Amino acid sequence: VQLVESGGDSVQTGGSLRFSCAVSGAAVNLLRMAWFRLGPGNSRQGVTYIDKGINGAYPTSARGRFVISQDQGKNILYLQMNDLKPEDTASYYCAARWSASWCGGRSAADFDYWGQGTQVSVSS
Numbered sequence: 001v002q003l004v005e006s007g008g009d010s011v012q013t014g015g016s017l018r019f020s021c022a023v024s025g026a027a028v029n030l031l032r033m034a035w036f037r038l039g040p041g042n043s044r045q046g047v048t049y050i051d052k053g054i055n056g057a058y059p060t061s062a063r064g065r066f067v068i069s070q071d072q073g074k075n076i077l078y079l080q081m082n083d084l085k086p087e088d089t090a091s092y093y094c095a096a097r098w099s100a101s102w103c104g105g106r107s108a109a110d111f112d113y114w115g116q117g118t119q120v121s122v123s124s
Contacts (some may be wrong), residue, residue: 001024001025001031002023002113003021003023003077004022004036004055004115004116005018005019005020005021005022005117005118006020006022006113008118008119009120010120010121010123011084011120011122012122013122015122016074016081017084018078018080018081019081019118019120020076020078021035021063021077021078021079023075023076023096025076026096027072028071028075028076029052029070031098032096032097032102032111033051033068033077033095034047034049034050034068034096034106035077035079035092035093035094035110036095037090037092044093044108046058046060047062047079047092049059049068050069050077051079051102055069057086058106061087063084065083065084066079066080067080067082068078078093081120084122085122087122089120089121090119091118092117092120094115095108095111095115096111097111097112098112
């Protein structure tokens, strides 16, 4: 499974941006997928996830502003980011694991496949 993110840019506070994650080697509907971002100390902080068409958000400041979705026809995962704030500035990564083998974990360690990352810089 290979993941390739795109869409990184610089935006102003309050702006919007959409990241894409192109998936090859597996159909997105067979994967549990998520977006993570690098937090303090280079830790990977979960932002939002999707599995079998059901999405959810990790308890972060992005909750309610960032939305995950997927296009099964194009085999692409998206992250729509709205009302961006300077604290959203980070590198963002899409991650995946086979949905059938998921045992309930939601940390970065529970995902097997990662993209190379894409960045957003939010200026005030």
